[in-house]
Amino acid sequence: MAIKYYWEDFTPGRVFETAARALSEEDIVRFAREYDPQTYHTDVEAARSSPFGGLIASGWQTCAVMMRQMCDGYLLESSCVGSPGLEELRWLKPVRPGDALHLKTTVIESTPSAKQLNRGTILFLWQALNQNGEVVLSMRGRQLFLRRTPA
Numbered sequence: 001m002a003i004k005y006y007w008e009d010f011t012p013g014r015v016f017e018t019a020a021r022a023l024s025e026e027d028i029v030r031f032a033r034e035y036d037p038q039t040y041h042t043d044v045e046a047a048r049s050s051p052f053g054g055l056i057a058s059g060w061q062t063c064a065v066m067m068r069q070m071c072d073g074y075l076l077e078s079s080c081v082g083s084p085g086l087e088e089l090r091w092l093k094p095v096r097p098g099d100a101l102h103l104k105t106t107v108i109e110s111t112p113s114a115k116q117l118n119r120g121t122i123l124f125l126w127q128a129l130n131q132n133g134e135v136v137l138s139m140r141g142r143q144l145f146l147r148r149t150p151a
Contacts, residue, residue, distance in 0.1 A: 079146035
């Protein structure tokens with residue numbers, strides 16, 4: 001795939017948004033049975049008596065959906081060469097069956113590498129929003145990108 005986005009294209013304040021993806025009850029239960037088998041993710045009846053009052057998606061599933069949306073939104077068309085990790089991860093609201101999530105990516109900071117002149121680091125704020133515009137998950141982290149023109 002051709003590279004569309006280099007480090008220079010991620011200027012502070014730039015925003016990327018994706019199309020929404022709905023999570024069905026089946027999606028939630030299938031993921032949870034494999035990766036996070038707590039009853040409020042896997043059992044509709046048991047979830048009713050949980051503090052959530054019903055079935056909810058695993059926060060890790062919400063992260064996985066965001067990762068896919070990140071790839072589809074910009075990452076697969078970029079010069080990204082990895083990530084040193086997250087600085088913050090917050091699950092703010094439960095994601096329920098039928099919720100449609102979209103990703104909003106905001107560039108916070110752009111820093112050229114002092115050691116590797118062909119790359120730089122971008123600090124992002126990633127937010128998953130539901131169909132009501134409510135932020136259900138928020139992450140802050142960095143990704144490394146090659147520069148279009150090395151310093």
